[in-house]
Amino acid sequence: MSSHHVIREKQEPALLVLGLDSFADELLGQLLEWSPTVITTYETAEKLNAYGIKIDWIIGGETKPVLQSDVKQLDPGKDTPIHAALKFLAGEGYPSVNVVTDEVNLQDYTPFITRINLVIFYDHKKIYAVNTGFSKWKPAGEEIELLSPIGHLKTDGLERIDQQRYKTTHDGFYSLRFDEPFIFIGEDL
Numbered sequence: 001m002s003s004h005h006v007i008r009e010k011q012e013p014a015l016l017v018l019g020l021d022s023f024a025d026e027l028l029g030q031l032l033e034w035s036p037t038v039i040t041t042y043e044t045a046e047k048l049n050a051y052g053i054k055i056d057w058i059i060g061g062e063t064k065p066v067l068q069s070d071v072k073q074l075d076p077g078k079d080t081p082i083h084a085a086l087k088f089l090a091g092e093g094y095p096s097v098n099v100v101t102d103e104v105n106l107q108d109y110t111p112f113i114t115r116i117n118l119v120i121f122y123d124h125k126k127i128y129a130v131n132t133g134f135s136k137w138k139p140a141g142e143e144i145e146l147l148s149p150i151g152h153l154k155t156d157g158l159e160r161i162d163q164q165r166y167k168t169t170h171d172g173f174y175s176l177r178f179d180e181p182f183i184f185i186g187e188d189l
Contacts, residue, residue, distance in 0.1 A: 010095065013095075014036050014096070015039070015098050016039045016040070017044050019100065019102030020048075022122075024189075028051075037056045037089075038056050039055075041058065041060065045066070055068055056072065059081040061075045061076060074088055086109070086115075086118075089116055090116045094116060095116065098119050098121065101122050103122075104122040125187065129182045129183065130185055131182050132176070132177050135156075135174065135175035138174060143165055143166065143187075143188055144168075145164050145165050146165075152179045153178045157170065157173060
């Protein structure tokens with residue numbers, strides 16, 4: 001008996017590629033495994049094309065020659081490329097997006113936290129937003145970084161390393177409780 005999977009459009013996270021300078025080729029391959037919708041900027045499109053990656057959308061108001069066929073253009077209007085892409089994806093009903101970037105300002109992503117599930121890959125880290133009560137299984141000695149200001153933080157299964165970094169104390173679940181609607185956390189890749 002054979003097994004196969006039918007991939008429905010928008011079932012897998014879209015892939016927003018804003019920069020590839022500090023991102024491993026192997027990880028990029030994993031994010032592309034299920035043929036996601038790929039959105040990028042003109043600046044990054046050349047690198048993706050050199051890798052042989054099919055681009056679905058390019059963010060940009062100007063018309064420039066595109067290196068591939070059937071690439072659609074997303075005019076950002078007055079929005080930043082990040083806001084234009086996330087507005088488009090949320091508006092089209094994508095449930096989630098993986099973002100690969102060379103620079104990150106978490107404030108750019110904050111307006112979209114409740115609209116689309118975001119995972120940001122930046123500087124050898126995986127960054128995402130969590131709500132209070134978040135818990136996750138990790139092996140002992142793994143580090144996480146809290147990237148948002150937090151008041152009244154309570155943790156289980158974590159030991160503080162410094163102001164923002166914590167380490168899991170044992171194999172098993174760790175948990176975070178706090179007063180904010182959400183916080184961003186980072187895990188080393």
